[in-house]
Each structure stands twice: as C-alpha cells, then as structure tokens.
Amino acid sequence: MSIETAERQDTVPVAPEQPMLEVKDLVVRYGRGRKAAAAPAAVDGVSFSIRQGETVGLVGESGSGKSTIGKAILGLQKSAGGTISYQGKDITHAGAAERRALGGELRAVFQDPNSSLNPRQSIGASLAEPLRIRGVNGAVAREKAEAMLERVGLPREAVDRYPSQFSGGQRQRIAVARALICEPKLVVCDEAVSALDLSTQAQVLNLLADLRDERGLSYLFIAHDISVVQFLAQRVVVLYRGQVMESGPAAAVTESPKHPFTQALVAASPVPRPAEQAERRMLRESLGVRTAAAVAASPGGCPFSQRCPLATELCTAERPAHRQVGAADVACHYA
C-alpha cells in the first residue's frame, strides 16, 4: 500500500517512449465563416500531455474551454489548429472509422448521469453497444456487461433495467462501467462527479481511483472544482478563457499557486472548517480580484488582465510566455 502511494504521488510509472496523449497548440473555434474567425477562440493554443497511468486535471471556470478540449480529443468537436496525438498517432482529424480502429482505447464519462444514458435502452443494451459494434456476440457482451456492473458495485440483474430505475450516483457508475467495458487506456472524465451528492461523489471518485490503480488507466479529469481534481490528479492544468494559465504537479498548483488567477480560484473554493474559511475569505478579499467583466480582454494581451490585481500596461499589450516558476509552468509576467 505504502509503495503504491509513493508511486502515485511522486514518480508515476513512466513509459520512456511517447506519452499516452499529447495536445499541442490546440485551437478550437465555434461557428464558421469570417465572424467566427474574428471572435476569440474557445480554446487558444493549449498544450499538455498525459503519460501512461497518469491523471491530469483540467480546471477552470465555465467558458474556459475545458469541456471543449475534452470534446476535441474525443472527436466531437473540430479543431481549427494544433495537433492531438494518441500514442504518437495524430488523431486531430480522425474520422469515425479511424476512431473505431482505436479499439475503444479512448473513452469518456460525461457530466450528467441523466442524459448520458439513453433512457429508452436497457442498461445491458447501453453497456453492450460499444462491444457489439466491434463484433462481439450478444451472449459474450451480456456476460461482460454483467461482470462490469458487478465491478462498479451494482447487481448483475441491473442489465435488464432502464436508467430511470437508478439514482444519479448509480447511473454515473453505469456510465463508468460503459466507458470501461472495452478496456480503454485513456478515459476523458468531463465533470464526471459534479452533478452528484457528496457521499455518492466520494463513491464514484473512489471507484475511479481504484480502477485506475487496478488497470493502469490514464485520465483526463475535467472539473470546475479544484478540490475534486486535487483528489484524483497528479498534475493540474488551469485554464482561463481558452488559455493555460498555470500547470504543474497537483500539490504545487493547489497549495502554492503562482498565477493570480489560480490564487483566486483556490481562495474562492470554500472549505468546511469555519475558522479556516474565515481566513481564506480574508485572503480572497485581500487579493483584490475584480468581478468578471462582460467585455473580453484585448486579444494581444493576457486574458486575465481585466480582473487581475497585478495587471499593468504590459499585461494588456503582450501575452505572457510560459515559464517555469518553482515546480509549475506559469503564464504571467509577474508571477
């Protein structure tokens, strides 16, 4: 147990060759035509990589482009620039056939357990679908579905029931089972626990952690809640308006954030200890971060410059380059 812990937190079992997933200078724009090209990109030059067995957390506010990145990786959203490579293979513009050829290695768990399962399909049919399209026969698929349900803590009989017969937490377990049924290597979890109550959220987080340790999975864990990310991820990437503000080891980024935005994000996340929360509140108020403005920052500068207490003319004029500050990689002129 203790060896495992050490491994998880310090040295992730490193495969010397290429990373599991590499995202380089990814750009995503919504809409088409000249108008879309003029608007700020939803994802603007984001780069990060995920090694085998590693969990990378993608954190940011709504509209920061974190879900869009997940969608681009899964092929649900076209990218306008940059590359996404899976095990060294460029999948940026892979079609349905190519994605099928990935053999279910790249899978997803979505946020809303109410709409991520087809309400008109039995659980068994939902779970078997990814197997069936790969030519697995019905009886084998059903057996696998039952085994997978058992693994996520649900009775085997659940295969014949419908999503409406399960609670939110149970449905999210089923969604996890569906993602893992064809033994993937990388799972994109898009706000996978944010719709759940505390106790069920903890159950699903534990399940995700167990499955990772048991199967050597890699996760891209997308969430708005930095504490949830902190539980599961070894590395964290912080996004603001489509750009990476800070990235680095989870402990470094969440405990001693360097970028003013990360600092604001961490300070705003409330903790259930009244005395400590009062201190955090004071700290947050002393940071002097301004309310989000409706108008976007100038395209040439730092996207956070309008809210940043440290911002100067340099910040509105020039987009800060990424540089190493301590253990983290920070995009700020003054960090």
Next chain:
Amino acid sequence: MIPNVAPAPADSAPATAAAAVQPKSGQRTAFSKVSASRLFASPGGVAGVVWLAALVVASLTAQWWLPYKTEDQDFTAVLSGPTAAHWLGTDELGRDLLSRIFAAAAGTLGTSLITVIVGVGLGTVLAMVAAGGDRTEGAISRVTEVMMSLPGTVIILAVIGAVGTNIPLIMAILGVLISAGIYRVILGQAKSLQSQLYVDAAKVDGVSTLGISLRHVLPGLTNTIVVQSALIFAVGMLIQAGLAFIGFGPPIPQPSWGGMIQGASQHVYDAPWLMVPTGAVLALTVLAANAIGNALGKSPNAGVSHLPSAAARRQRGRVVAAAVAATGAAASAADTGAIPAKGHLSVRGLSVGVDGGTPLVTGVSFDVEQGTVLGLVGESGCGKTMTALSLLGLLPAGVSATGGQILWNGKNLAAATERDMEGIRGRDIALISQEPMRALDPMFTVGYQLTAAIRRLLKVGKAEARAEALSLLEKVGIVDAKRILKTYPHQISGGMAQRVAIALALSGRPRLLVADEPTTALDVTVQAEILSLLRSLVKDSGMSVVMVTHDLGVVADICDNVAVMYAGQVVESGRTANILDNPRHPYTLALLAADPHANTAADMPERLATISGQVPQPKDWPTGCRFMARCQFAGSACAAPVPLLSSGSEDGLVRCVKADELAVEGLEWLATEVPTHHVMKIVEKDLA
C-alpha cells in the same frame, strides 16, 4: 376501374409502418407499452380506438353481414329515411346507405393510411438525416421550403388530369406534399436528441451515423411520430372526401364517403336526412383520429408543474388551513405568553407530505433570529427544499404542510390562507432560487421586471420605482446599473443574473430571505462574490436568511447556525462552528469525511470516506433511526425512534442514541465502504 384496390395497402401498411418506425423489436415493446397506457388513460382515446376498430372490422367483414350489395337498387324506397328494411335510409337510386357507408370505409381508411405512411415516413427520414449534419440540414430545409410553397391542390388536380383518379397514387403524392410540414415538426426534436450526451457517448464508441439515428434518435421521436400520424390520418380522410365531393373519387358505381356526401348535397331540400349518416360517420372518424392523437400527445405528467397555480394553492390553502389550525391551536395557546421578536422565524414540528399519503418532512424545528443565517444542509432527497418552500407557501401541487407551525412574527404561516401568503410573500419573505435565469422572464428587460415588482410591492409610481431599481442594482454590486436595466436576461452572465435575481428578491424589502442553493450553478469565484454580497446585506439591513445548500464549505462561509437534514428530519443542529468542527451525528461526520474540500493536498487520503447505499425513499423510512441502515456505528438501540436531544454544546441538538458514546470514543467515519449486510450483522449481534 380500380376495384378493391384499397384494402390491399390497408393490410400491408401496418407491417411497413412498423418496420420503418421501429427497427428493433425489443425497444418497440417497451415503447408501445408506454403509448398504449397513455392512450387508454383518457376516455377520448378509448372512444377513438373503439370507433376506428369497429369501423375497420365492420368494413373488412362487410361482405358477410351487409344486408344489401352496394349496387342493389330498391326503387320502392328511394330517398327514404330510416326504416326497418333500411336502417339508415336509402339514396336517390334506392341504394342502402348503411351498406354503402361500410363498404366504402375500408377504402377510405386504407388510402388515408397511404398518406400517413408516405408523409410521416418521408418527413421522419428527412428530419433524421438533416439532424445528423449541418450541411445536409441546409439542403433539405431549402427543398422542403420549396415544397411547402407549392400549391398542393393544383398539383393534385394536375396529377388527376395526367393519370386519372388513381386514389392510392393521389394519396401518396399528398403524403409527399405533407412530409415537408412533418419534417419541420420532427427536425427540432431530432436535433435536441442529437445533442444528448448519450449520442456523444455513442459517437465516441464509433457508432455510425445510421446506427445513432436508428438506435438513439428514432426511439425518442416515437411519440411525435405516432401523434402526427393520427392527425395526418384525419387530414387524409377529409381531403379524400373533398376530392370525391368535387368528382375525383372512385369511379361512379363504387361507393365513397365524399361521393355520397356530394350525392346528398343535391337533395339537401327534398331529402335532408341523406346527408346525416355519411356526414356523421365521416365526422366521427375524423374526431376519433384526432382524439387518439390528443391522448397520445398528452405528456404523462402535464398536470404536475413544479409550482402550483394560484388557484390550486388557494383551494389547498383552505383545506390545509383547517387541518393545521386544529393541530396548531393548542400549541399556540400555550405559546402566546411570549411575544415573539420582529423578524423572528420559528419553525415548530413542521411536517410536509403528499396530500393523503407519504410524508416528505417530519417534525422539523428550527429558529432563525433576526440578522442571522441558518443553513439547511443535506443530500438531495432529504427534504431541505420542501422545508424551505413551505416557509413561502410555495409547495408543489399535491404537497402541503400537514402539521406543526411556521411562526413568523407570531403568525402561523402553516395555517395561513393563500390570500395571507400573497401579502407576506415578496414583502416579508422573499425567495432566490438555484437557477437565476429561471427567476427572470426572458421576454422582458431587467429594468421592466424590477420596476414592475417594486411598483406592485411598494405601491409607488413609475419614476420612483425606477430610482429604487437603480439603487437596488447598485446595492447588489452592479457597477453599470443603468446599462443593466436596459438588458434582457440572456445578455448578462450567470453571476450578474443572480445579482439581479437577488435585487428582485430585495425589491419588497423582505425581513427574511429564503435562498435555495443560490450559488450552486455559479463558478466558485462568482460564488464567493455572491456570498460576500449576502453577508453584507445581512449585516447592513438586519435581514435573516435561510440558506438551503449541499455544500459544507458554503455553510462554513456564511451560516451562523446550521440544521443538518436527513430523510425528512433534522438530525443535528446548532452553531456552525460546533457542528462542522465537532460533529456529533454520524451522518454529519460521514458528510465531512466524504468532502474532498475537507482535506488539503498534503493530507489528501488515498480513498475518500463514503456512505454506503443511498438516502431511503420516504415510503421506506423505518420507524427507528432513518440513517441506521447506512451507519457504521448502528446498534440494536437504533431500531427504536430517536428523539432530538441536547448535544451538550451550547444550544446544539442531535438525533442519535450513540452520540455521547461516540463523542467519548472519538470515533471516525472509516474510509472503507461497509457493506449493508455487515451492518445488519452488527445489529443482529447486538440484538442477541
């Protein structure tokens, strides 16, 4: 001559329709079950089905039971009314009307079905193809727009001119023309189904576009398709009768409803009865098809909205007022000695339940002093929102306060009439909800909504209301208030919308604000700002707040006191600091242990603590401790009802028989999941 051509498609049609609409038999059974139960739930639907079925059976078996052949002429009874020999009378050639109506029925119904199959089938296929991609949608939509602009009658008459009165072909062409309209109806729904997460999940699996359409989109459209089919069926019948009326029906000796009505129209003065039987049968059949469409189209819970109509509340208010007044009378008589402070809320033994059934909240008591914030915490299904809504008399339809008191300034709101509540709601007690956008009407500007509320609540003029609206927006921290007044809700961000919603709630200068998860839908940085705003409002105005939340961090931030709810009961209450730093109830302990926010990165555990199982449904609540089945510390004593007792720290209360024992032992909620059967073993052991 097209003898007997109609019944053939009538026979083969249902099979084709079924094949086109439902490719998978498994799904079909599940679905038709839903539709059928809905169909037979309404008397109109039942009557429609019975009439259509009778008509079909009668016309298909016509040759065995009809008293006369359709061409038989009885010159002794020309244009007669109903007689023993001719039940429905005869026409100008002495032909039996009953025989002719039923002989014509199969043809009319069958060819109308052709229109349905072609129209709905084509429309659905086009809609599903269009929903699959942006470009195809553009192309198909343009084509259907052209189709909709074509004059249908002219086209049909042209076809008749070219190929003669080939009824099945004409009805098929009518179907093609109608399909453009069907396409429009179904496209929107198909697109919304395409955007569901399960469709994304299927795409990630690599399911083909066709597979997605058939397996994930089509089943969701079934209801609309069935409803549209019933309506188009009726339209088809009417158009067909209309064509026959103007002389483009089946060739002359053959009976058709439209032709018979046309014949009857020539004898409107000398034999008015002639019109009645055929007209009535046609009208009834069209009505039957529409009734079936209506019955199928009704949403299963259309009657249950989240908030009841004012009328429903008034009605219920009277009933409940009587019930609660009876239970509360004794208690309030005892309480009258103490004069309650202004702005003091005291809830005593409040119970809320489904009318005449399951309780949802039982025996909830708490106090909110003026200028303090009380947190109601718990997981979903614990009754915290029901408790909060009952303070405003806004419980959903079919749910009401069944006992106890809500004392506000000495007045029992649980027994108040709807008229009384209308005077209190908005003025004394206001609500802010989880979804700020829902509190604002998208059709009106922020300024209009704010001033309307201010004018109604404060009874002031337009100019004064506008000034008040500006000062309210400034009070909730909006810098450019003048600009925001002119915007529509969709033009502002979620955080801004919640500020506006708070301003709206403050417009009646309430003394108590009920906030139902006010920050759950917001980003943490915005949440922090909204909490700061609420804190300053409480400090400046002396307002009290009841804050419903599931987030223990929010409780720690803003609440002075907290009541932890589980399965409709308060299980622990007291000062926030005492409860969060030193929880006494196992449920509170477990919630804190399961919260990743309770740990810093340095001491983040390998596994989070969890609570096995889930919150029991109200109907499954045990008589003893409701948390027992999930509790790691449950023992035999827990099976008996547990009272809310003093926890020993200030005015704290806890509902756990083992609270003292646990406090002494300093037990911690373990991170491992304890299976339920293990707990049951402990219970059995203790019982033994």
